[in-house]
Amino acid sequence: MALLDVDDICKSFGNFKAVDKVSFKVEPGKIYGLLGPNGAGKTTTIRMIMNILIPDSGTISLFGEPIGDKTKSKIGYLPEERGIFQKMKVRELLTFFTELHGLPATRGKQLAYEWLEKLELSEWADKKVEELSKGMQQKLQFASTILHNPELVILDEPFSGLDPVNVNLIKDIMLEIKSSGKTIIFSTHMMEAAEKLCDDILMIQKGVKVLDGPINQIREQYGKNSLRLEYSVDVQYIQKSKAVKSIHDYPNSAEIELHDGFTPNELLTDLLPNIKIHSLLSRQSSLNEIFLQLAGGNDNE
Amino acid sequence: MNKIWALIKREYKETVFKKSFIFITLLTPLLMIAMGVVPSLIMQLKSEDVVKTNVIDHTGYIFNDLEKALNDTLSTGEKQFNLVKVPTKTMHSEDLLNSQKKLIQDNSIDALVVIPANVSDSGKVNFFAMSVSDYVLNKSFRNAIGKIVIDRRIKKSGLDPDIIQELSRPLVMTTTKITKQGEESETGFQSEYFSTFILIMILYMTLIMYGSTIMRSIIQEKSSRIIEVLLGSTNPFQLMAGKIIGHGSVGMTQYIIWALFGIAMVLYGGNVLPISTKYFNFQPGIFIYFVIFYLLGYLFYSALFTAIGSIVNTDQEAQQLIFPVIMFLIVPLMMLGMLVKSPNSSIITIMSMIPFFSPIMMFGRINISNPPFIEIAGSILILIFSTIAVIWIVSKIFRVGILMYGKRPTFPEIIKWFSYK
Numbered sequence: 001m002a003l004l005d006v007d008d009i010c011k012s013f014g015n016f017k018a019v020d021k022v023s024f025k026v027e028p029g030k031i032y033g034l035l036g037p038n039g040a041g042k043t044t045t046i047r048m049i050m051n052i053l054i055p056d057s058g059t060i061s062l063f064g065e066p067i068g069d070k071t072k073s074k075i076g077y078l079p080e081e082r083g084i085f086q087k088m089k090v091r092e093l094l095t096f097f098t099e100l101h102g103l104p105a106t107r108g109k110q111l112a113y114e115w116l117e118k119l120e121l122s123e124w125a126d127k128k129v130e131e132l133s134k135g136m137q138q139k140l141q142f143a144s145t146i147l148h149n150p151e152l153v154i155l156d157e158p159f160s161g162l163d164p165v166n167v168n169l170i171k172d173i174m175l176e177i178k179s180s181g182k183t184i185i186f187s188t189h190m191m192e193a194a195e196k197l198c199d200d201i202l203m204i205q206k207g208v209k210v211l212d213g214p215i216n217q218i219r220e221q222y223g224k225n226s227l228r229l230e231y232s233v234d235v236q237y238i239q240k241s242k243a244v245k246s247i248h249d250y251p252n253s254a255e256i257e258l259h260d261g262f263t264p265n266e267l268l269t270d271l272l273p274n275i276k277i278h279s280l281l282s283r284q285s286s287l288n289e290i291f292l293q294l295a296g297g298n299d300n301e
Numbered sequence: 302m303n304k305i306w307a308l309i310k311r312e313y314k315e316t317v318f319k320k321s322f323i324f325i326t327l328l329t330p331l332l333m334i335a336m337g338v339v340p341s342l343i344m345q346l347k348s349e350d351v352v353k354t355n356v357i358d359h360t361g362y363i364f365n366d367l368e369k370a371l372n373d374t375l376s377t378g379e380k381q382f383n384l385v386k387v388p389t390k391t392m393h394s395e396d397l398l399n400s401q402k403k404l405i406q407d408n409s410i411d412a413l414v415v416i417p418a419n420v421s422d423s424g425k426v427n428f429f430a431m432s433v434s435d436y437v438l439n440k441s442f443r444n445a446i447g448k449i450v451i452d453r454r455i456k457k458s459g460l461d462p463d464i465i466q467e468l469s470r471p472l473v474m475t476t477t478k479i480t481k482q483g484e485e486s487e488t489g490f491q492s493e494y495f496s497t498f499i500l501i502m503i504l505y506m507t508l509i510m511y512g513s514t515i516m517r518s519i520i521q522e523k524s525s526r527i528i529e530v531l532l533g534s535t536n537p538f539q540l541m542a543g544k545i546i547g548h549g550s551v552g553m554t555q556y557i558i559w560a561l562f563g564i565a566m567v568l569y570g571g572n573v574l575p576i577s578t579k580y581f582n583f584q585p586g587i588f589i590y591f592v593i594f595y596l597l598g599y600l601f602y603s604a605l606f607t608a609i610g611s612i613v614n615t616d617q618e619a620q621q622l623i624f625p626v627i628m629f630l631i632v633p634l635m636m637l638g639m640l641v642k643s644p645n646s647s648i649i650t651i652m653s654m655i656p657f658f659s660p661i662m663m664f665g666r667i668n669i670s671n672p673p674f675i676e677i678a679g680s681i682l683i684l685i686f687s688t689i690a691v692i693w694i695v696s697k698i699f700r701v702g703i704l705m706y707g708k709r710p711t712f713p714e715i716i717k718w719f720s721y722k
Binding site for chain 2: 013014047050051052054069072073075076077078079081082083084085086087088092096097099100101102104105141144145
């Protein structure tokens with residue numbers, strides 16, 4: 001059974017359709033990417049999963065149970081716009097959030113202790129949050145969203161506004177959550193990040209689903225079999241090869257797309273006797289290209 | 302429920318342990334003491350000095366009576382007025398006056414009283430001193446000499462001064478309030494007005510103070526982007542309840558500290574400090590109404606402030622919007638004179654039914670005039686129902702407003718929020 005089942009949800013603000021008939025399923029134990037440019041409806045979708053916004057129509061269920069205040073305690077949610085109580089003491093902050101996640105205060109103290117150990121922040125336990133560095137605050141913020149050990153972790157643009165060190169920090173934590181068997185949904189407009197982390201993805205644009213499914217399948221289905229070739233002499237030899245489907249010719253180099261079922265080896269066999277090859281690069285289409293190809297690409301930033 | 306509790310605890314701890322809160326809570330009673338004690342202390346300090354006074358008595362008969370009349374003693378048992386009669390025959394009166402004035406300049410004496418021979422007809426005496434603004438000192442001399450002169454005049458006309466005094470004894474009026482329950486309480490008009498005024502001011506100040514604290518704390522959590530993090534595990538209604546109840550309990554804490562302090566002052570303060578408690582006239586019934594109207598007024602107004610906090614993004618934007626809310630609180634204050642004068646007039650009665658004004662107006666009326674119970678109950682019920690309605694409306698605004706950043710929404714836009722699911 002799917003962990004999360006989003007069925008045909010719509011949400012409008014006045015005349016603006018933020019999300020229009022979007023459906024998808026998230027399988028347990030996976031990292032699920034919610035991709036699309038800014039303003040595509042990712043945050044609205046996530047807020048509906050979090051029951052912060054109520055869909056105009058359609059249903060969302062978690063473990064087969066309709067979404068509501070009760071399901072919130074099974075989710076750890078890190079919004080895109082995330083602040084932290086600067087004036088609270090580190091330990092109190094963690095205890096406060098465990099209580100907010102519905103656990104008793106005594107359990108909160110214990111969890112706060114465990115997490116401070118884990119994050120190597122024990123010596124900061126009685127300091128105020130504002131005294132911590134940005135990186136430590138990020139860790140603390142993350143801890144406060146997941147310390148109740150939720151089945152599902154939802155991260156809205158977790159990398160926005162972070163330096164590379166903190167981006168890596170968060171990626172590490174995400175992989176750790178995944179390896180403990182939990183499920184992650186995260187939204188991003190950075191396709192490259194999604195490409196590396198996700199098992200499954202959903203692409204939306206202007207509130208409408210573009211496609212969804214396992215990332216490998218999507219690549220196979222929509223990715224082009226393309227090569228980049230640097231060469232001297234005549235482009236005609238390339239065009240004559242049976243393997244070539246299309247070609248973008250630049251001075252001394254070419255972007256070549258092969259017919260299905262052909263490999264670069266066959267192209268090379270045709271070319272080797274005739275032209276001088278400087279370099280050959282085989283490349284799969286990036287998610288970004290697939291997105292552009294499917295969404296028309298007019299509105300990508 | 303546990304989540305609301307966690308939110309209340311956090312809100313409470315954060316506010317109560319703030320330096321500004323501790324400061325205000327402790328400073329206010331000190332200020333109250335200062336206001337009660339300092340004037341009487343100053344009075345006492347002034348009168349601790351012996352007033353050395355020379356008297357030039359051209360009549361020859363007033364000095365002895367004056368010395369008898371000015372018999373006030375200091376706390377040390379010493380006489381407050383040290384009067385010395387200046388011989389008048391030795392010198393020309395002009396020179397005598399100048400030499401005596403010189404003594405004042407040299408600080409050898411504090412004051413000089415010159416009584417002309419014709420005082421009985423002219424009714425004029427002269428008083429010289431370095432500081433002539435001491436009201437008590439001036440009054441003592443004026444009254445004492447005045448009485449001697451008047452007695453003299455009466456005697457001259459052949460009447461007995463004691464009989465005249467007996468006949469011209471001023472009237473004393475005792476004010477007694479008759480309440481509906483048939484109780485009578487003997488209070489001065491001043492004390493009646495004073496305690497009502499104090500309680501109404503407390504109502505007014507705290508409604509504004511705690512309301513705007515809630516508003517600022519929402520604006521701050523909005524601008525530091527904490528709200529949505531909290532919404533990850535709570536719902537907007539829980540957030541709102543946490544805020545309102547949290548700050549409400551902070552207010553209660555402050556009240557209890559002040560009330561304990563006040564009770565201690567009333568019970569024991571008199572022994573240590575020269576403080577006057579005769580103006581405080583609080584009955585238990587009044588206290589219960591105070592709590593009821595405070596709580597309801599707080600819920601009503603804090604909900605309004607909550608709405609403002611959730612709509613705006615900055616304190617500056619909020620300033621424009623709180624103006625009408627504060628106006629609603631100021632109107633009853635401006636009507637206070639009318640309330641005291643005619644507490645059961647139709648306009649005051651109507652205003653004490655309108656939820657915006659009723660916390661102050663109805664409470665004021667109960668203090669002053671004992672309105673019919675049906676009116677009190679009606680006012681409270683209307684306030685309860687409108688508070689529930691306001692909280693319901695505000696919760697609709699709040700849940701949309703707290704996630705809105707950027708341009709402040711217009712009124713029609715806010716109305717549209719109600720249709721959001």
